[in-house]
Amino acid sequence: MPELRVGERRLAVSPACNLLDALLAGGVAVPYSCRAGSCHACLVRCLHGEPLDAKPGALDARSRDQGWRLACQCRVVDDLQLEVFDPLRDGRPARIDSCDWLSPSVLRLRLIPQRPLHYRAGQHLVLWTEAGVARPYSLASLPGEDPWLEFHLDCRQSGAFSDAARTMRPGDSLRLGELRGGALHYDPDWQARPLWLLAAGTGLAPLYGILREALRQEHQGAIRVVHLAHDAAEHYLAESLAALAAAHPQLQVANTCAAQLPAALAELRLVSRRTLALLCGQPHSVDTFARRLYLAGVPRNQVFADLFLPHA
Structure with a gap:
């Protein structure tokens, strides 16, 4: 043996x-x-x-x-x-700059790493508590513009990390694990192509960073954002997205709940075979998005998805 x-x-x-x-x-x-x-x-x-x-x-x-x-x-x-x-030996030290509730169940953490971290919008990191609890979270911040690393934590259900996060305060320490690429990113070559961003829950976090990256690079094609939440109170970036839409006429935003989702997805009508779609959220929601995109005629190789897998 x-x-x-x-x-x-x-x-x-x-x-x-x-x-x-x-x-x-x-x-x-x-x-x-x-x-x-x-x-x-x-x-x-x-x-x-x-x-x-x-x-x-x-x-x-x-x-x-x-x-x-x-x-x-x-x-x-x-x-x-x-x-x-060992997070003390192998992890990057960071301190909490701020932690605040964006909705009844979404906690925003903003971290300042001790050493600069080079990353792209759409990537994610493993966060470690001082007690050794680790969970991966997507980055919602925009590199080169935001001075912090921003994460949106879904605290609807009890979990080892989310329970610990509820007690976190500015100045507390965390450790950063490995930085991952994930399936989601923004490619400058996409600048003239229609871009659809479909998110469920805190799957909006990486897409928010990618959206801001696209706008920073002066994306010319139409952009549509669909955010699926459990109820209206959980559209936690509604005001920020509305402000971006007001400043960028090529951007349209739809906030929807489960009952309204079929109608919201039915409005996604393909006007170009060059349309790209980025999806993020729990597997069931991403599968629902993907089926609608298939019916709408978006080529499979132009659909990119990142799944938020439940804790095993």
């Missing part, structure tokens, strides 16, 4: 067992969220040996060369020695 070593722990594990499951069963505290190789909360560093990796492309070459792997995507096939991600 393969031996798994973590610090002073020596664990005998079944051949080909999932690395994350083996660590958790052995009492090693490894945070995790999606179990799909998307959130990157379960980072571990291989010191000796190599697991069987189902998603080697999920990490960039630099991280892989340093030995980092996603535990949820690996299987133990031979003896393996590793260390878990």
Whole structure:
């Protein structure tokens, strides 16, 4: 049986067992969220040996060369020695600049990293509390313009990170994990093309950053934003989007709830086969968006989606 070593722990594990499951069963505290190789909360560093990796492309070459792997995507096939991600040692320090409620359930965190962070609109980061709770969140801020890193936290349901976030105050410390690219971005070559941004809940966060990036680059094509929320009170960026629409005549914004969603989506009528669509939110909502786009005639290779996977 393969031996798994973590610090002073020596664990005998079944051949080909999932690395994350083996660590958790052995009492090693490894945070995790999606179990799909998307959130990157379960980072571990291989010191000796190599697991069987189902998603080697999920990490960039630099991280892989340093030995980092996603535990949820690996299987133990031979003896393996590793260390878990330590936010104090491996994370970037940051302090909370402000935290305020944008709606009854959406908490906005603005963080100032100790060292500048180079990122693109649409990327996301793993945030670590001082107690070692980690969750990935999309960036809503605009690089080069906002002095902070902005995140929109959905606190509708109880969770380890969201519960901790409710007690956070300006000046508190957090740690930043790995920066991820995600599927969403703005390409300057899109400048003349129609752009549809469809978001559910706090899936609006990365699209808000991308929208502002498109406008900063003087996007010429028509832009339509559709935001799906549980109720009218949860259209937490309604005023900010309205202000942008007032300043940019090519931008149209529709705030909708579940009952009105079919009508709002029916208004998305294709006027150009060059239309691009960016989708973000929970899987069910993104699937609903994608089906409507297919019926509207948007080519599949012009639809980009980022899913907010529920905590496993």
